[in-house]
Amino acid sequence: MSQTIGFLLVLFIALWLVHVRVGNASFADVGFCLGFGLVGIVCGIEGEGSPWRRALVVSMGSAYACRLGWHLWKNRIWGKSEDPRYQTLRAVLGKWKSVGIFGYFMLQVPACLFFGFLLCWIMGHSESAVRGWDLLGVGIFLLAFFGEALADIQLERFRSDPTNRGKVLQTGLWRFSRHPNYFFEILQWCAYIPLAVGLPGAWMAIVWPLLMMLSLVWVTGVPLAEAQAIHSRGEAYRIYQRTTNKLFPWLPRRNSS
Numbered sequence: 001m002s003q004t005i006g007f008l009l010v011l012f013i014a015l016w017l018v019h020v021r022v023g024n025a026s027f028a029d030v031g032f033c034l035g036f037g038l039v040g041i042v043c044g045i046e047g048e049g050s051p052w053r054r055a056l057v058v059s060m061g062s063a064y065a066c067r068l069g070w071h072l073w074k075n076r077i078w079g080k081s082e083d084p085r086y087q088t089l090r091a092v093l094g095k096w097k098s099v100g101i102f103g104y105f106m107l108q109v110p111a112c113l114f115f116g117f118l119l120c121w122i123m124g125h126s127e128s129a130v131r132g133w134d135l136l137g138v139g140i141f142l143l144a145f146f147g148e149a150l151a152d153i154q155l156e157r158f159r160s161d162p163t164n165r166g167k168v169l170q171t172g173l174w175r176f177s178r179h180p181n182y183f184f185e186i187l188q189w190c191a192y193i194p195l196a197v198g199l200p201g202a203w204m205a206i207v208w209p210l211l212m213m214l215s216l217v218w219v220t221g222v223p224l225a226e227a228q229a230i231h232s233r234g235e236a237y238r239i240y241q242r243t244t245n246k247l248f249p250w251l252p253r254r255n256s257s
Contacts, residue, residue: 004042008035008109016105025086026076028105032112033069037062039116043123050128057195060141061119064188067145071152085224118208122195133194141191147173148184155181168233168240176249178240179225182216183247217247 011034015027040061044054076083086101093100154172158164173180189209196205216222229237243252 008112012105012108016102024077024082025101026083028108029072030069032108033065035112036116037065039112040119043120047123049123049125053125054123057119057123067149084228118192122192125199127198133197137191137195141188144184144187148181151181166233168236178244178246179222182221186213
């Protein structure tokens with residue numbers, strides 16, 4: 001594991017140096033996907049659980065990391081200017097922005113280890129037979145994986161049409177939730193809860209989706225995304241806020257104002 005930590009440190013220092021050159025902090029997000037995937041693969045190779053369980057969990061973690069990493073690379077880095085949310089962060093940090101952004105990159109190392117630990121823990125399950133709990137976990141993962149992918153594709157297509165500039169996406173999954181991508185992101189982490197059933201302290205598996213929800217809904221995701229949406233779309237987005245659930249998909253409400 002010490003070699004893995006060393007590799008992660010080198011990875012994020014290298015990505016930070018690239019970011020300094022090109023001025024795009026989104027390299028940290030892609031780095032998280034790479035680092036998380038690496039931790040899962042290392043545990044899959046060195047773990048002691050049943051081979052099929054290790055292969056299953058590594059496949060789930062790798063699929064998640066590859067899809068999200070590619071999506072972030074394509075939409076936030078390749079030929080793109082820095083995400084406005086990072087520009088806002090730089091403005092907030094002021095004269096400390098260089099130190100703050102470096103710290104943000106370094107925080108990805110414990111984040112990769114923490115979220116990767118969930119996979120490592122579940123791979124060590126002593127049960128070798130396929131259980132109903134395992135099938136439930138896989139079902140939740142597949143629903144969440146393809147749901148998040150669909151939400152991202154719908155948003156990407158909407159933004160690529162110049163006639164939609166200044167408009168709010170309110171079709172597809174985005175008709176039922178203002179942030180369906182975040183909803184399915186959180187749901188993906190819930191998939192590991194049934195897989196953990198039978199492990200000592202299995203109830204702790206709920207910590208990971210709860211922390212992801214805390215981060216996305218109240219810290220890094222929704223607040224910054226909605227502030228940017230209000231800035232760029234104004235009253236149209238405020239109406240969307242009044243008629244559509246923030247996270248959990250549900251039928252839209254009437255605009256009461």
